Amino acid sequence: MHCVSSSLLIAERLYKSYGAIKAVDGISIRVERGQSLCIQGRSGCGKTTLLKILSLILKPDNGNVMIEGVDTSKSSEREIAGLKRRLGFSFQEPLLLPYLNALQNLFLVVSPVRGRGSKGLQQEAAELLSKLGLSKRLEHLPRKLSVGEKKRVDLARAVLKSPSLIIADEPFSNLDPDTSKMVAKVLEHYRESQGALLYSCTEPSHSRFADECVRIDDLRN
Amino acid sequence: MRREPKFAILLLGILAIGLTTWIVLPSIGEQLQQQLLAYAGRESTYVVVSNNLGGPVVGLPQNATASIGGIQGVQAVYPFNINDTAVEYHNVTVTAQVNGTVREITFKNFTMTVKSAPIGLGYFPPSLINVINGRLPGDSEPGFVANCGVQNLGTRSAMMVGDVLEVSVDGIKFNATMTGRNAAPPLTNGVCLLWNQAFLRQKLGPDRFSKTFDSPGANYAVVKVNRIDDVRPVVSSINLLLREYPGYVATYDEALIANLDIFEHQSAPLYGLIGWAAPLLAASVTFMASYLSMGRRSWEPALLISQGWTRRSVLRFLVTYHATISSVAVLMAIGIAFALSSLISFPYDAYGSNVVGSFTPSITYILASIPAAYAVSISASLLDVLRVKRAGIEGALREF
Numbered sequence: 001m002h003c004v005s006s007s008l009l010i011a012e013r014l015y016k017s018y019g020a021i022k023a024v025d026g027i028s029i030r031v032e033r034g035q036s037l038c039i040q041g042r043s044g045c046g047k048t049t050l051l052k053i054l055s056l057i058l059k060p061d062n063g064n065v066m067i068e069g070v071d072t073s074k075s076s077e078r079e080i081a082g083l084k085r086r087l088g089f090s091f092q093e094p095l096l097l098p099y100l101n102a103l104q105n106l107f108l109v110v111s112p113v114r115g116r117g118s119k120g121l122q123q124e125a126a127e128l129l130s131k132l133g134l135s136k137r138l139e140h141l142p143r144k145l146s147v148g149e150k151k152r153v154d155l156a157r158a159v160l161k162s163p164s165l166i167i168a169d170e171p172f173s174n175l176d177p178d179t180s181k182m183v184a185k186v187l188e189h190y191r192e193s194q195g196a197l198l199y200s201c202t203e204p205s206h207s208r209f210a211d212e213c214v215r216i217d218d219l220r221n
Numbered sequence: 222m223r224r225e226p227k228f229a230i231l232l233l234g235i236l237a238i239g240l241t242t243w244i245v246l247p248s249i250g251e252q253l254q255q256q257l258l259a260y261a262g263r264e265s266t267y268v269v270v271s272n273n274l275g276g277p278v279v280g281l282p283q284n285a286t287a288s289i290g291g292i293q294g295v296q297a298v299y300p301f302n303i304n305d306t307a308v309e310y311h312n313v314t315v316t317a318q319v320n321g322t323v324r325e326i327t328f329k330n331f332t333m334t335v336k337s338a339p340i341g342l343g344y345f346p347p348s349l350i351n352v353i354n355g356r357l358p359g360d361s362e363p364g365f366v367a368n369c370g371v372q373n374l375g376t377r378s379a380m381m382v383g384d385v386l387e388v389s390v391d392g393i394k395f396n397a398t399m400t401g402r403n404a405a406p407p408l409t410n411g412v413c414l415l416w417n418q419a420f421l422r423q424k425l426g427p428d429r430f431s432k433t434f435d436s437p438g439a440n441y442a443v444v445k446v447n448r449i450d451d452v453r454p455v456v457s458s459i460n461l462l463l464r465e466y467p468g469y470v471a472t473y474d475e476a477l478i479a480n481l482d483i484f485e486h487q488s489a490p491l492y493g494l495i496g497w498a499a500p501l502l503a504a505s506v507t508f509m510a511s512y513l514s515m516g517r518r519s520w521e522p523a524l525l526i527s528q529g530w531t532r533r534s535v536l537r538f539l540v541t542y543h544a545t546i547s548s549v550a551v552l553m554a555i556g557i558a559f560a561l562s563s564l565i566s567f568p569y570d571a572y573g574s575n576v577v578g579s580f581t582p583s584i585t586y587i588l589a590s591i592p593a594a595y596a597v598s599i600s601a602s603l604l605d606v607l608r609v610k611r612a613g614i615e616g617a618l619r620e621f
Binding site for chain 1: 521525526527528531534614618
């Protein structure tokens, strides 16, 4: 481990290109503990790529990501896996195992990550899904869920990990206003009790759920 | 954690079929080879001593048959007397060419002569009796077992079980029914009708029977030699010995020996090839099928890794999963292999005879299939994880 800062997440001068397309072009961002930050930008401006880099799913072509003071560019695979366990990532396109029901998609995937002492995880998962308005969908397979419902299951999986930071890619898209409030309440409760939240949105109105909102263009150096 | 039942069943099916092939094909190859070699060894290790002069012949003295028994490579000598038996037909129509014209000629009485012998010790050796169609005649039954492919001129077709012939053995006439067919070495086909000794003794009377079949010396002998390689030298030695006895000659099935040479030098290596090629082929196909079917789901390990699973824990999960599938597949494959062994028999045209082969799953291949199953599934799991590593998490997730 290479401790250089007490901030939760610091990313400096990130670059990522797909051929000639510069998806992420010199972006820097910092997330403090307890912070709730929204990155707003139009579709295709590189929000998803940026969030994937920050959640260690994607490696940047250039630049540095430090999580809890650990420089990820100098970390081993094992250390990266350890850091991923302390991050919760929710995909823009919900990614659920098709043969597991909503409840299983949470606790079966999360239990090895939470490790020992994760007793009652199933109960915890069920309660979390209920808070997200899915109490009647616990046993449903993904194909029986709407896009919005799948999105909430995907988000619940990130929350259930009890991470230091949740990174969510457009968590409020495809949700009606009431459901959006329900999701925001769960995320707010998580933030108050455990850690920080970083999410992206296209609609400016979705930024109201965060303490602070920045346009992605403003993050470029 | 469990994976999709449909996927598990597919994988289970692929593995079970592959492992069954692994067990069954080489078992068949190995045992077919053994069975054919045993058959060839059993059928081709005979030499027949007969007299090629027509009419009544003087039998070989006992010291001659004893000398044959003393030749190196001879396992046993079965000397006995055969009889020229008359088969009488009435109103038999035959097609013949007379002065360049094809004509049908009807004979009011037509007699055909065939060789016959009773079955028993001192007569036609019981060890050469293998009734493949029908049964042996009873002690008081006027019946015979056909040991040749003689035609029934009465029906103008091949002799069938149930056909009745009017025969005359040493002047004693009676009707005899064919009760079965013997699958003896083709070399002994010269003895066409085989009788129940008790019946014939009763029918001819003890004196006439003894005069016909027990007279001193023997006009026919079946010689069993130890090995196929002994056949030619034994025949040479016997023919040297038989020079003193006019008309007697030792013969062997030259075509059979030639076929056997071809089998040993050409076919047998092919069966050996099946022995090791079939398991390799089965393992390769199973591995490819497993790998390809898992490859379509590379995003799953990638999702787990994105959620904080280590590659090692993903590998452990995949290996545990596939080991479970493999264990079930091995049990299924063993069951299927034994089921197939009880259901399948394969006729094989061997040197003019129809050999019915069968197989038992080889314990060697059954035991070898267990590590093979795990090796295939562990390799496929390992490659699956490596594929995610090579494609990157994001690349693998795009397959979703």
